[in-house]
Amino acid sequence: xxxxxxxxxxxxxxxxxxxxxxxxxxxxxxxxxxxxxxxxxxxxxxxxxxxxxxxxxxxxxxxxxxxxxxxxxxxxxxxxxxxxxxxxxxxxxxxxxxxxxxxxxxxxxxxxxxxxxxxxxxxxxxxxxxxxxxxxxxxxxxxxxxxxxxxxxxxxxxxxxxxxxxxxxxxxxxxxxxxxxxxxx
Numbered sequence: 675x676x677x678x679x680x681x682x683x684x685x686x687x688x689x690x691x692x693x694x695x696x697x698x699x700x701x702x703x704x705x706x707x708x709x710x711x712x713x714x715x716x717x718x719x720x721x722x723x724x725x726x727x728x729x730x731x732x733x734x735x736x737x738x739x740x741x742x743x744x745x746x747x748x749x750x751x752x753x754x755x756x757x758x759x760x761x762x763x764x765x766x767x768x769x770x771x772x773x774x775x776x777x778x779x780x781x782x783x784x785x786x787x788x789x790x791x792x793x794x795x796x797x798x799x800x801x802x803x804x805x806x807x808x809x810x811x812x813x814x815x816x817x818x819x820x821x822x823x824x825x826x827x828x829x830x831x832x833x834x835x836x837x838x839x840x841x842x843x844x845x846x847x848x849x850x851x852x853x854x855x856x857x858x859x
Contacts, residue, residue: 733771743781788827812836 733753737760744764754774761781768788772795779799786806796816808827812835819841822828833848 807832817842 731751732755733751735752735755738756738758739760740757741761742765743761744766745762746766747770748766749769750767750771752770752772752775754776755772756776757780758776758778759780760777762777762785763781764784765782766786767790768786769790770787771791772787773791773793775792775795777795777797777800780797781801782805783801783803784805787810788806789809791811792815793811794814794816797820798816798818800820802820802822803824804826806826810827810832812832815836817836818839820838821843823843823845825845828845828848830848833844838844
């Protein structure tokens with residue numbers, strides 16, 4: 675089904691649904707998920723600067739490779755979502771619930787994860803340059819081998835609760851806990 679025909683399947687008509695952020699396939703997928711209570715398979719989609727309502731549950735969503743650059747996902751429920759290789763550069767994920775999400779090789783450069791729940795999230799190979807982590811819950815987050823040297827707002831308590839290894843690069847102002855490994859699991 676071509677991108678231009680997706681509006682036919684939506685129960686709401688009008689020019690707002692055919693242009694702007696609502697015409698983005700990832701946003702349409704999120705709306706459809708809310709309407710039919712199904713887990714979407716939104717791989718390879720774009721969101722642009724669109725916004726997803728925080729009450730839309732995308733828990734377990736398959737968003738591998740999705741282009742969500744600059745997307746407004748504040749407070750979104752993305753528990754256990756599959757976001758491998760997704761482009762989340764500059765995305766607004768403040769207060770989002772990403773518990774157990776797979777963000778392997780995701781592009782998160784410049785994203786805001788302020789106050790986000792990142793418990794048990796997998797960040798293996800993710801680009802976290804200039805990512806904002808103020809008050810994010812990193813308990814059990816998989817940060818082995820990840821470059822956090824340019825991350826913003828990280829606190830020692832967050833690092834101590836995450837799973838890191840000797841290859842994890844931390845900002846200069848943080849020292850690795852113990853021998854460079856967290857005991858969190």
